[in-house]
Amino acid sequence: MVARAATDLRRQDVRDRLLDAGVSALLSAGYAQTSVDDIVKRAGVPKGSFYYYFASKEALASDAVARYAEMDEPLREALGNGNGKPLVRLKRYFDTYVAHYETKAFVSGCLFGNLALELSDLSPPVRQALSQAMRDWALAIETVLIEAQETGDLSAKVECRTMAGFVVNAWEGALLRMRVEKSAAPLQNFLTITFDQLLVS
Amino acid sequence: MVARAATDLRRQDVRDRLLDAGVSALLSAGYAQTSVDDIVKRAGVPKGSFYYYFASKEALASDAVARYAEMDEPLREALGNGNGKPLVRLKRYFDTYVAHYETKAFVSGCLFGNLALELSDLSPPVRQALSQAMRDWALAIETVLIEAQETGDLSAKVECRTMAGFVVNAWEGALLRMRVEKSAAPLQNFLTITFDQLLVS
Secondary structure (H helix, E strand, C coil): CCHHHHHHHHHHHHHHHHHHHHHHHHHCCCCCCCCHHHHHHHHCEEEEEEHCCCCCHHHHHHHHHHHHHHHHHHHHHHHHHHCCHHHHHHHHHHHHHHHHHHHHCCCCCCCCHHHHHHHHHHHHHHHHHHHHHHHHHHHHHHHHHHHHHHHHCCCCCHHHHHHHHHHHHHHHHHHHHHHCCCCCCCHHHHHHHHHHHHHHC | CCHHHHHHHHHHHHHHHHHHHHHHHHHCCCCCCCCEEEEEHHHHHCCCHHHHHCHHHHHHHHHHHHHHHHHHHHHHHHHHHHCCCCCHHHHHHHHHHHHHHCCCCCCCCCHHHHHHHHHHHCCHHHHHHHHHHHHHHHHHHHHHHHHHHCCCCCCCCCCCCHHHHHHHHHHHHHHHHHHHHHHCHHHHHHHHHHHHHHHCC
């Protein structure tokens, strides 16, 4: 049983290494320019292992979307943990990403947005994974907006589901523009309008 | 002189055909998946002509950005022509694109957004062309927002430049999400929040 558990652990470990390598490779080069060879090299595993875990590069890209969403979990937990007012937490959530993109010199951007534009018309499974991941993400934001309405920090007139969807999409648009301008200005613009004009009491 | 003028006209024509073919090819397949062969085939001109007008595929992509912006000119003229209230004209501008994307079954999206994510980190000239085109676009929207303030249809508190930049980016984000959802819902969401909550008196 112990040996079996250890094998399972190693399996999980190899799969995770392949997924993490996939996320990095897809973020830096995009889907078309990333090969299975690039991914196994980055992960430091033999090529045969790739096909043990994933039927194809497309299957990996699909799972990489879910993996990328998992990487956001600690921040989503902080978003919902009640430490500070709801809109303060939401602002802090986006501020963390602004700081992250600053350290990355405004390259690469968000895997969701990148794969959305590259694969939405080409890969139904990746499109489906993106749809699910972006809905889950919007739901996390909707939850904090509802909380903000309950504490009176957000106007009761705001339709939280519509607004959460808008905020997620506007953020993706701001990231796209950030990559063009190579500057945090579009992200600051997003924060200004979102927190000074949209999410107000 | 007449012969010379006719030659100039044909040259312009071939260049335009290559650019239009480039816009279509880049929109449907993206930059990496489009070859110079694809473009000359679409344009119906011999391959040699391509290199007479463009030093490289990258040079064409750069000029295709400006060409794509030109295609928007009739709509931008309607945006500024004083026919109807400023915000009504702006809403009509976006409605026209919503109808356009509906007829296209929500594929391909906007060339600016697609090239922004594919090439911003790889091609300084394309990034520069995108930066210019997106600034010009935001300026056209800023102009109509200023007009709306003058007619009292938009709150004087709105900082029109910041807002125009935000609207352009949020629209790109809505298009990105449209491609994931294969539905007009993200565009309708953009219109609802933009016209019911952001651009109000």
